[in-house]
Amino acid sequence: MSTSTRTGAGTATKVAGFAVVLAVVFGGAWAAGAQVGPIGTTAEADNATHSSGHSSGDSAGADTHRSEQPEQAKQQEDDMSNTATTGSATLPGLAVAGDGYRLVLTDTTVEPGIQPVAFSIEGPNGQPVTEFHVEHEKQLHLIVVRRDHAGFQHLHPTLDETTGTWTADAELTAGNWRVFADFTATGGPALVLGADLLVPGEVEAPATAEETRSDVVDGYTVTVDGALAPGEHSALTLRVSKDGAPVTDLQPYLGAYGHLVALREGDLAYLHVHPGGEPGDGETQPGPEIAFGAEVPSTGRYHLYLDFQHDDVVRTAHLILDAGRVVSSDTEASSDSGHGDTDHTH
Ligand SMILES: [Cu+2]
CATH class of the missing domain: 2.60.40.10 (Immunoglobulins)
Structure with a gap:
């Protein structure tokens, strides 16, 4: 796996995959996108998957969900840079950094499959944080979700206390994923930081x-x-x-x-x-x-x-x-x- 911290696209093949995925996923977002499909289980001890068919008998009838797609897409574009720290980032999860803390993914591109997702939380001194408060029985809650909502996992990664690196196995399919770390560093505020993770490959068109x-x-x-x-x-x-x-x-x-x-x-x-x-x-x-x-x-x-x-x-x-x-x-x-x-x- 690449150790690059930014694009991770080390080969021509990967670059090509990157372009394809972005095109398809952005298209889905504009089309009011998205979900339906398998949702991974969240129990670490249980690697089985289940599919949750949305047997939505809850038809919304003639309603046509007028929404603020242009505005949402704009926010998404802003957000995709992974650098926003202000402005619309007042809501949890929109920014990769806040209050002096930063979520740093070890790799921002990960191949499909069950893969380790590694990251650290850098503190105000620029060093990885190694001490966290326990909230809901865990020091850190990790949410990985595909941007089109075709995948979701709530994981509890393991901290290497010597390096400050967190690792969790996630089940990833091709697409643009968002990674959220929900934590409170010792001496810091409760934070939810978000970063983008690319899983290259062909993405099926999401259902509406x-x-x-x-x-x-x-x-x-x-x-x-x-x-x-x-x-x-x-x-x-x-x-x-x-x-x-x-x-x-x-x-x-x-x-x-x-x-x-x-x-x-x-x-x-x-x-x-x-x-x-x-x-x-x-x-x-x-x-x-x-x-x-x-x-x-x-x-x-x-x-x-x-x-x-x-x-x-x-x-x-x-x-x-x-x-x-x-x-x-x-x-x-x-x-x-x-x-x-x-x-x-x-
Ligand atoms: Cu949790």
């Missing part, structure tokens, strides 16, 4: 995504109730069932019955989503419902990735919600406060 309120993964059905209202606290309730029966014995995973990562489509702004309770607090039940509170910064489409554990396996469901859009002619969803039981069927 619709709002998706139900996903099936490994026989588990996950649905979401609630609405995202820009700039407001929005309550979301996720429900897990299997074979038609509610799952009432979810297992705690990293201190919660579910972990939710929300990414804004287009620029992949990373949102913190807070669980509504925790195992052992005397109130929070182990399913079938998992409550979250989210606040999205704008209208637009948001991809929600729920990690949940049952029968000792962590699985990931992928749901898609549109924030603040008009649902139909007689209902103004944009005025919803989003507290749970609004009817959003079409």
Whole structure:
């Protein structure tokens, strides 16, 4: 593997692959892109994959999702430089550096397959950080997501404390990937830094995504109730069932019955989503419902990735919600406060 820290394109073949991928992936982004496809499992001990066919019975009807594609694409272009540290980078995950810390990928091009992704977090003194706070039972949470949402993994890399290098095996398919490190260095603020990772090869044209309120993964059905209202606290309730029966014995995973990562489509702004309770607090039940509170910064489409554990396996469901859009002619969803039981069927 190349040890170059910037382009990593050491051969003519790689250069050609780079050009092809960029062309295809950018095309997908403009086409309002994207998702559907296998989502990797997130359990380190479980290398099996599952595909999560979005059997979206949740047809969005005649709605045509007018969105801010030009603006989103512009943000994405800005962001693709991997150098933004200010401006729109006030949202977590948009910048590669912030508050003196920088995410440095060892290789910015990685071949497809199950591959080690290595990186370090450089501190204000320019040296790799080796001491981190534990959050949700881990010192650092690593999210790798394909920009067209055709792949997602939540990983927990291993730190070499002598060099400050983190490494995790990721399952990568050809495409443009975004890598997020979610961490708190000792003595520093909580940060989410993002960097781009290229996996060369031919990329299939992504299917057009619709709002998706139900996903099936490994026989588990996950649905979401609630609405995202820009700039407001929005309550979301996720429900897990299997074979038609509610799952009432979810297992705690990293201190919660579910972990939710929300990414804004287009620029992949990373949102913190807070669980509504925790195992052992005397109130929070182990399913079938998992409550979250989210606040999205704008209208637009948001991809929600729920990690949940049952029968000792962590699985990931992928749901898609549109924030603040008009649902139909007689209902103004944009005025919803989003507290749970609004009817959003079409
Ligand atoms: Cu994590």
